[in-house]
Amino acid sequence: MPDSRLTGRPKMPQRSVAERIRDFNEVPVGLPEWAAVDEARRCLQCKKPGCMKGCPVEIDIPGFIGLLAQGKFDAAVAKIKEKNSLPAICGRVCPQEEQCENVCVLGKKGQPIAVGYLERFLADYERDKGIGAPEIPTSNGRKVGIIGSGPSGLTCAGDLAKIGYRVTIFEALHAAGGVLVYGIPEFRLPKAIVAQEVNFVKSLGVDLEVSTVIGKTLTLEDLKDDGYEAFFIGSGAGLPHFMNLPGENLNGIYSANEFLTRSNLMKAFRFPQYDTPIKIGRKVAVIGGGNVAMDSARTALRLGAEEVCLIYRRTKKEMPARIEEAERAEEEGINCMILTNPVRFIGNDNKWLRGVECIQMELGEPDESGRRRPVPVPGSEFVIPVDTLVVAIGQGPNPLLLETLPDLQLNRRGYIVIDEETGATSIPGVFAGGDIVTGAATVISAMGAGKKAARSIDHYLLRK
Ligand SMILES: Cc1cc2nc3c(=O)[nH]c(=O)nc-3n(C[C@H](O)[C@H](O)[C@H](O)COP(=O)(O)OP(=O)(O)OC[C@H]3O[C@@H](n4cnc5c(N)ncnc54)[C@H](O)[C@@H]3O)c2cc1C
Structure with a gap:
């Protein structure tokens, strides 16, 4: 070589x-x-x-x-x-x-x-x-419904449209893209680029119904009555987790989901042009060490915070965030407090956040994730003065749709159980993939799941 x-x-x-x-x-x-x-x-x-x-x-x-x-x-x-x-x-x-x-x-x-x-x-x-119009195959007339317009749903929809199915994506929010529009900030993924790629999928012949919550606005039964023969559920993991610590309901504490959605989807960063302000204090702390935490910290900085720190209970080596993005956050002056874990939130008389009490951690034996388990160091508590805090410690499955499908098998954490080979769920004709199956993962793994399910839906419908 x-x-x-x-x-x-x-x-x-x-x-x-x-x-x-x-x-x-x-x-x-x-x-x-x-x-x-x-x-x-x-x-x-x-x-x-x-x-x-x-x-x-x-x-x-x-x-x-x-x-x-x-x-x-x-x-x-x-x-x-x-x-x-x-x-x-x-x-x-x-x-x-x-x-x-x-x-x-x-x-x-x-x-x-x-x-x-x-x-x-x-x-x-x-x-x-200028993106040219793709060739659209002759329609076979068979209808497939996709729930959720994140990367898994868009991929499944596009692949099925390319082989002639009549595909409709149903999206709860008013814009398509899932986390790509409501989670990942403009400075990493411009929304014009997401819109352009969503438009490409639409140009393959895919219909898109936004502001439609399946399980509320319409049920899968309604869609079956309307001629849909198979479904892909790509509804993601958008339910924020909290720490359940004392003081967590103080004013000034956000879930990363709310914080980023207000900024990205509701365009708070363009206030007053867009009327969705985010109240940001001078000192902001973000709890977590993944992409969501990095995005929240860098968003807070751009919204005007004077100091932003990340509070992470392990070391930089264990951080799940992309290395490139963690480096950029550091370059931008985000202070990373490693081996640190919050124990309670401190407010003033008016219930506004004023500080977060933390404890120093050290690394113990590896846990089930293979990473060394962080263990508190007794007596090492200290207070960080902050007036805004974002909790970015992970998300769970959105229960809205799942609650209306009693026959759908879920695992103990509430995610959909599928056949790994095909993406088939416990309900015939219903397939699933992406974060609603794996828990919070990556764009490309969600796309891979959408692709696999598209193939299986085709096989299923050819045999039906
Ligand atoms: C802030 C943030 C940053 C990230 N950064 C990266 C990164 O840099 N690289 C990377 O690879 N991954 C990243 N990820 C993870 C990645 O975005 C997700 O793994 C991926 O988007 C999952 O795709 P999905 O299609 O499964 O679901 P989602 O993208 O979550 O989309 C699900 C869609 O389904 C809709 N929906 C839910 N319920 C219903 C219903 N009942 N009816 C209709 N619609 C419904 C939701 O509104 C949503 O639009 C990040 C995640 C977050 C939150």
Whole structure:
């Protein structure tokens, strides 16, 4: 293997800290054309490519990179879109470092190919040029209902539409995209890009009914009466978890779900143009160490907080957030208080938050997640003065739809039980995937589940 191929991975150009913390515009700006082509030329075009095994939506990674290396950008985009209708989203938020790039053979002795940066380059190239209308197959007339418009639902819908089904996505919120619109902030994933990829799925012939809560506005029985023959449930894990600590209902304490939804979906960051203000104090603390915590902390900073800290009970090594995003948060001045856990929240006479009492932690034996269990150090309590706090310690399944389906088998944590091979649930004709099955996971794993379910729905309906 020639040594020059081992290194030379480009760095993602990004806006300066001073500029970016004042607005919600995207932080990374994308590779220039010459850098993308150079990087594509570093690919070894392996005969048995490991990278493809790391991609839950089965993109022909060497195929699109080979075309990009030859300057055939249109063909490269088409190659990606054979398998993935959301490349601009995946190129921005997929944890490639744990997926395709993690199994790139170049990574064994050097630097893996920057697959995500290349995918983003091509998706942005296509957007700048204008996305052409895809070919729509002749409809087979059979109706499939998709509940939820997150990445799992969009993928399942797109794949079924491509083979001729009449697909309708039902979405509870007024905008489509799931976490991509209400959770992940503009500075990581611009909403115009989500809208553009949702529009692409619609252009495949998929109908979208927003502001429709299945289980309330309509039931699956209503949809069956209307001719729907199969369903995919991709309703996500949007129910916030709290810590159940004394003082948690004080004013100034938000769940990350509310905080981010107000900012991203209701556009609080454009107040007063959009009338959904978020009251932010001078000192903000965010509890958690995942992507949701990072997004909340960086949002608080951009909304005007003077100091923002993360409170995390393990060490940086165990943080589940994407490394790139944790580094950006640190660059922006977010102070990370590791091995620290809250024990109670302290308020003033008017019930406004004024501080959080924490305890120092140390790492003990590994727990069921394989990470070392954090253990409190007796007598190490201390108070951090804060006036706003965001709890970002995880989410659970939204029970709304599930409550109306008594025959649907759930596990003890309330997630849907499926057949791993097919995505089939305990109700014939009803399939499920994404966070509502796995618990909070990743965009690409949700998309992979949507793809698998689309295949199974096709098999199921062909036999019916
Ligand atoms: C703040 C945040 C940041 C994240 N960052 C990343 C990241 O950088 N990279 C990454 O890979 N992953 C990230 N994730 C995780 C990722 O976004 C999720 O794993 C993924 O979106 C799950 O997709 P899904 O389709 O299962 O569900 P969701 O995206 O949750 O979509 C579910 C949709 O179903 C709708 N719905 C629910 N119930 C009903 C009903 N009864 N009727 C109709 N509609 C309903 C909801 O309104 C929602 O729109 C992040 C998550 C959060 C919260």
